[in-house]
Amino acid sequence: MTDVVVEFVRLEDVIAIRHQVLRQEQPRSSCYYPEDTYKQTVHFAAKINNQIIGSASLYKESHPDFVLKQSWRIRGMAVLEAFQGHNIGTQLLETCINHAIKNKAEVIWCNARIDAVTFYKNSGFKIIGEEFELANIGPHFLMAKNLGIHIGQTRFIEIAKKLFRKKSSVPIPQPKHQA
Numbered sequence: 313m314t315d316v317v318v319e320f321v322r323l324e325d326v327i328a329i330r331h332q333v334l335r336q337e338q339p340r341s342s343c344y345y346p347e348d349t350y351k352q353t354v355h356f357a358a359k360i361n362n363q364i365i366g367s368a369s370l371y372k373e374s375h376p377d378f379v380l381k382q383s384w385r386i387r388g389m390a391v392l393e394a395f396q397g398h399n400i401g402t403q404l405l406e407t408c409i410n411h412a413i414k415n416k417a418e419v420i421w422c423n424a425r426i427d428a429v430t431f432y433k434n435s436g437f438k439i440i441g442e443e444f445e446l447a448n449i450g451p452h453f454l455m456a457k458n459l460g461i462h463i464g465q466t467r468f469i470e471i472a473k474k475l476f477r478k479k480s481s482v483p484i485p486q487p488k489h490q491a
């Protein structure tokens with residue numbers, strides 16, 4: 313799809329897309345997330361002819377079970393249904409990743425809806441841990457991408473799984489290279 317522009321926008325500009333794509337059955341007020349108030353939060357919108365057709369938000373935030381310095385989190389990743397499957401989500405995602413890298417991120421993560429797992433995998437995110445349920449939304453996976461230059465992806469997943477093993481009684485599958 314041509315002439316898609318991805319740029320910084322204000323919080324108010326992403327609420328309608330969040331509501332329409334991610335939380336249609338819930339009140340509009342549920343589309344304001346606590347992280348929106350964080351100091352380093354940024355919001356991106358994909359626009360065609362100045363109309364917003366997708367959005368994503370990026371927060372400087374560690375996962376509670378996955379505390380690494382310089383963690384950034386993606387939330388509110390959404391593209392209007394009529395525009396899905398045309399690489400617009402990937403442009404938003406890559407913009408978030410690049411912003412995180414510019415800000416010295418070591419890891420970028422999200423809670424991914426099951427339907428969006430392949431989308432994130434395509435941009436290098438890995439599943440960490442087991443499937444879990446988010447109330448009113450459905451099943452999710454924690455997914456993360458290593459942006460640090462000092463540890464490889466395999467080592468990164470090992471560390472992440474160890475952290476999870478401490479917290480969880482659910483057995484976690486071993487990384488492929490140890491199988």
Ligand SMILES: CC(C)(COP(=O)(O)OP(=O)(O)OC[C@H]1O[C@@H](n2cnc3c(N)ncnc32)[C@H](O)[C@@H]1OP(=O)(O)O)[C@@H](O)C(=O)NCCC(=O)NCCS
Pocket residue numbers: 313333334389390391392395396397398399400401402403423424425427428430431434
């Ligand atoms: C998830 C979402 C943000 C992805 O955005 P998108 O613009 O549809 O994503 P992309 O087009 O960049 O890539 C998604 C898929 O389209 C495919 N694709 C890319 N360009 C394409 C094209 N020109 N024609 C057809 N398919 C294409 C990709 O290969 C990918 O397919 P796959 O996931 O089956 O491997 C969007 O589908 C969405 O808003 N979904 C509903 C809300 C949601 O689940 N959000 C994520 C919350 S965690």
